[in-house]
Amino acid sequence: MGLVKHVASVELGYFGDTFGRPFFDAGPPSWWYTEESEPNSDMWATADESREHIVGLYRQAWEHSNSTIATLTLDAIGHVPWWPEERREVTLHHILVRVISDTQRHAGHADIVRELIDGSVGYLQGKDNMPPEDQAWWEDYRSRLERVAREVNG
Incomplete structure (x- = not known):
């Protein structure tokens, strides 16, 4: 569940905050990237975060991401708030490539975990x-x- 929560947070940050389209209206949750948050707090599920909650968060994140992608052009400029000032300016195209790469890497992690659990390998x-x-x-x-x-x- 930590991987799903992390992928949701990556999408919400890059397709939300980066392009002035924040997801959290009432302020971010305690695990969101802030000066006060615990490092890697988006990489694991707490005892009070159910599978339904985290999967629901991811579904909302992808809807939010889809809206940003549908609304903006590939050359739309955004600013990644957590990057160094001199590198913050990016295009939607750059962010799409970055998020696709991050997501596929974590899908590989999930596949390894699945293989360890069920003992099967390969495609299907x-x-x-x-x-x-x-x-x-x-x-x-x-x-x-x-x-x-x-x-x-x-």
Whole structure:
């Protein structure tokens, strides 16, 4: 849930605050990026934040993002408040690329977590796009990759 909350906060910040379209009318929640907030507070769900709440937040974030994208042109100028002054000015195009990159990276993180939970790998159940090798082959393959990595970083 922390990844979903984080992706929502990234979209709300970049497609909201950056372009003068803040999402939070009554002020940001305690986990929002402020001088007072705990570092990484958007990266985990608190005990009182239900799955429904966080998924709902993300749905609202993507609606807010879609509205910004539909309203502005790709060359629209925004200012990222949390970046250094000399780099704050950006275009919507720049932010789209940045957010797509951030989201795909976190989708990869979520896929790794899913693989650890359910033990499956690949694209789809029954269509995993993985080489059709047995468990022994995969263990040898993994050992070989780990050995090479250790040699390189050794």
